[in-house]
Amino acid sequence: MxxxxxxxxxxxxxxxxxxxxxxxxxxxxxxxxxxxxxxxxxxxxxxxxxxxxxxxxxxxxxxxxxxxxxxxxxxxxxxxxxxxxxxxxxxxxxxxxxxxxxxxxxxxxxxxxxxxxxxxxxxxxxxxxxTEEEIYRLAHYDQLTGQPNRFLLRDRLHQALAQGIRDGEEVAVFFLDLDRFKWVNDTLGHAAGDALLQVVARRLTECVRAIDTVARIGGDEFVVILYGILSSDDLAVFASRILESLSRPTCLEGKEFIASASIGIAICPVDGEDEDTLLRNADTAMYAAKEVGGNSYQFFSTEMAARAQAKLGIESSLRRAFNHQEFFLVYQPQFDLRTRKISGFEALLRWAHPTEGTIGPSRFIPVAEETGLIIPLGAWVLQTACRQAMAWRKAGFPRMRMAVNISARQFARPDFIDLVEGVLKETGLEPELLEIELTETTVMESIEEAITTLTDLKIRKVNLAIDDFGTGYSSLIYLKHFPFDRIKIAQEFVRNIPGDPEDRAIVEAILVMGRSLKLAVIAEGVEKKEQLDFLTKRHCHEMQGYYFGRPACAGEIPGRIISGGLH
Structure with missing residues (x-):
C-alpha cells in the first residue's frame, strides 16, 4: 500500500x-x-x-x-x-x-x-x-416497587459504613415491617397488597434524602439507610415522620385503609460496625416495636439482644418439644352457680420442660405464634381436648363443655372450619360439647371474616366464648353482631374485687351488658370467698378459679366430677 x-x-x-x-x-x-x-x-x-x-x-x-x-x-x-x-x-x-x-x-x-x-x-x-442493564436491574432491584432489593441493599450499606468510618459519620439502619399486611392480602386480595407495598415504597422515598437508601427486602419488610445523622433525636423525628406519612389514608379495592408499621433502629458504630450485625439488631428492635402493639419505633438495646437470644432458644426448644411430645393438657373446672355443679372444663396447655419443669403458656405461646408452630400445636390441643371430653362421655360422666383457646393465627386460617369438623368427626364428640374461646383482639382484627367464621361454627352447633373480655377494644356496636354464647370476664378485673371500685364498676357493667345481650357470663380467676359472694349477688352465671379447683391432669378429674358440686 x-x-x-x-x-x-x-x-x-x-x-x-x-x-x-x-x-x-x-x-x-x-x-x-x-x-x-x-x-x-x-x-x-x-x-x-x-x-x-x-x-x-x-x-x-x-x-x-x-x-x-x-x-x-x-x-x-x-x-x-x-x-x-x-x-x-x-x-x-x-x-x-x-x-x-x-x-x-x-x-x-x-x-x-x-x-x-x-x-x-x-x-x-x-x-x-x-440486556446487561436489564439483567442487573432484575438482580438488584425489587420488581414490584422499583426499590433496591436485599442484594443491592447490602452493597449500599457496605459503602455507607466504609464512608462513615472514613468521614467519622454515623449510619442508621431502619428495619420496617408493616402491621396487618397479612390481613390486607387475605381480605382485600394480593392485588391490594401489592398496591399497598407500592404506596409504602413511594412514601418512604419521599421521606428520605437523595443520599439515603430505601430498599424492599421481601414481603412487607423495608430497610432505610440514613447517612450522616446528627443525634438520636433526629432519628426519632424521622421515624415519627415515616409513621405519619404511612398513616395517610390509602384507597385499596375501593376501601379506605390506614397503614402502620413497626420500626427498629440500629446505629453504627454503637450497635454494630458491619452489615449483618446492624441488620440483625435493627430487626430485633423492630420485633420489640411489634410487641408493644405496632405503629411505633424502638431503638436497639443490649437488653433486646438478650431477649431475642432467649426467644431463639425457646423457638428451638419448642420445635424439639413438639417432636418429643413434651406438651400436655390440664383441665380447670367451670362451675354453674345456678345448678351448683360443674358445667365444663377449660383445656390449658403446659410444657414439661426436661430441665426447667412445667412451663406455662405465657412464656412460649407468643414465640409459637411468631414462628407458626402455633398451627400444629393448636391442632394438637383441639384434638387432645376433644378426645378427652369424649373419653369422659364414654365413661358415663355428665354432659359438660370442653373449652379450648384458639389463637388469632389459627382462627384466621381458611381451613379452620375444616379442622374443627375433622376433629369432631374423628373423636365423635357432639359439637355442642365443644366451646371455642377467642380473644377480643382476634375477632376485631377482621370483623367481616370473623362474623362469617363464627356463624359457620354456630351453624355446626359449636359453642363460642369471648375470652379476656374488657382487655381489648370491642364495643357493643360490634359485639351484638357476633354469635357468642358466653363472655369471660378477664381475670385482671376479678382479682381486685370487691375492694377496687374501678374494677368493681367494670365487672358490674359487663354483667349488665351480658344480660342485655342475652349472653352467659363467666368470671375467671375467682380465688376468694369475697369474690364469689360479690359475683353471686350480681347474678354471674358461671365461675372458674383456684377457689373451685386448680387445673389438673385428666387422671385427677373423674373424682372431682363424681364428688363435685358447690357447697
Whole structure:
C-alpha cells in the first residue's frame, strides 16, 4: 500500500470499495482527530451523508460525557501509544438518538514516526448494554416497587459504613415491617397488597434524602439507610415522620385503609460496625416495636439482644418439644352457680420442660405464634381436648363443655372450619360439647371474616366464648353482631374485687351488658370467698378459679366430677 495525497489508504479502488462497503462501522481520523473517511454502514447507522462528516471532528458525534472522556483521556492515549481497544463511547445519531459503542483503533505512522491516520472499527453494543442493564436491574432491584432489593441493599450499606468510618459519620439502619399486611392480602386480595407495598415504597422515598437508601427486602419488610445523622433525636423525628406519612389514608379495592408499621433502629458504630450485625439488631428492635402493639419505633438495646437470644432458644426448644411430645393438657373446672355443679372444663396447655419443669403458656405461646408452630400445636390441643371430653362421655360422666383457646393465627386460617369438623368427626364428640374461646383482639382484627367464621361454627352447633373480655377494644356496636354464647370476664378485673371500685364498676357493667345481650357470663380467676359472694349477688352465671379447683391432669378429674358440686 502507498500513501495518497488526500490521506486515504491507497491500495487500489477495490480496497477502498471494500473499506467503504463493509457491513461494519469504520472510520479513519487524522492526527487532529478529524474524519478522513467513514464506511457506508457508519453513515447508515448515524444517519448522515458523507459530505456532512468528512473533515469534521470525530468528537462532534459523541455525547457530551464521551466527548470529554475522548478529549481528556482516550485520544491523547491513542496518539501517544498508537492503539486503543474496546473504548466505551456513546455516539449520537443525526436524529438525536444515542447508541452505545465500543471503539478499537490502530494508527499508521510516517517514516518519522508521526501518526498520519487511524483505522478504527466501531461495534454497536446498545442492545447488549440494555440486556446487561436489564439483567442487573432484575438482580438488584425489587420488581414490584422499583426499590433496591436485599442484594443491592447490602452493597449500599457496605459503602455507607466504609464512608462513615472514613468521614467519622454515623449510619442508621431502619428495619420496617408493616402491621396487618397479612390481613390486607387475605381480605382485600394480593392485588391490594401489592398496591399497598407500592404506596409504602413511594412514601418512604419521599421521606428520605437523595443520599439515603430505601430498599424492599421481601414481603412487607423495608430497610432505610440514613447517612450522616446528627443525634438520636433526629432519628426519632424521622421515624415519627415515616409513621405519619404511612398513616395517610390509602384507597385499596375501593376501601379506605390506614397503614402502620413497626420500626427498629440500629446505629453504627454503637450497635454494630458491619452489615449483618446492624441488620440483625435493627430487626430485633423492630420485633420489640411489634410487641408493644405496632405503629411505633424502638431503638436497639443490649437488653433486646438478650431477649431475642432467649426467644431463639425457646423457638428451638419448642420445635424439639413438639417432636418429643413434651406438651400436655390440664383441665380447670367451670362451675354453674345456678345448678351448683360443674358445667365444663377449660383445656390449658403446659410444657414439661426436661430441665426447667412445667412451663406455662405465657412464656412460649407468643414465640409459637411468631414462628407458626402455633398451627400444629393448636391442632394438637383441639384434638387432645376433644378426645378427652369424649373419653369422659364414654365413661358415663355428665354432659359438660370442653373449652379450648384458639389463637388469632389459627382462627384466621381458611381451613379452620375444616379442622374443627375433622376433629369432631374423628373423636365423635357432639359439637355442642365443644366451646371455642377467642380473644377480643382476634375477632376485631377482621370483623367481616370473623362474623362469617363464627356463624359457620354456630351453624355446626359449636359453642363460642369471648375470652379476656374488657382487655381489648370491642364495643357493643360490634359485639351484638357476633354469635357468642358466653363472655369471660378477664381475670385482671376479678382479682381486685370487691375492694377496687374501678374494677368493681367494670365487672358490674359487663354483667349488665351480658344480660342485655342475652349472653352467659363467666368470671375467671375467682380465688376468694369475697369474690364469689360479690359475683353471686350480681347474678354471674358461671365461675372458674383456684377457689373451685386448680387445673389438673385428666387422671385427677373423674373424682372431682363424681364428688363435685358447690357447697
Amino acid at each position: 502507498r500513501e495518497r495525497e488526500d490521506g486515504l489508504i491507497a491500495g487500489g479502488d477495490g480496497y477502498r470499495e471494500l473499506y467503504l462497503q463493509t457491513p461494519v462501522m469504520m472510520h479513519s481520523i487524522d492526527s487532529t482527530g478529524r474524519l478522513l473517511e467513514v464506511s457506508d454502514f457508519w453513515l447508515e447507522v448515524l444517519g448522515y451523508e458523507r459530505e456532512e462528516v468528512l473533515g469534521t471532528k470525530l468528537t462532534l458525534y459523541l455525547s457530551e460525557n464521551s466527548r470529554r472522556l475522548a478529549e481528556d483521556t482516550f485520544l491523547p492515549q491513542f496518539f501517544r501509544v498508537g492503539f486503543v481497544k474496546d473504548v466505551p463511547y456513546q455516539m449520537v445519531k443525526k436524529n438525536g438518538e444515542v447508541i452505545d459503542v465500543l471503539v478499537s483503533a490502530v494508527s499508521e505512522r510516517d517514516r518519522l514516526g508521526n501518526i498520519r491516520r487511524s483505522m478504527a472499527g466501531i461495534l454497536d453494543v446498545t442492545e447488549r448494554k440494555k
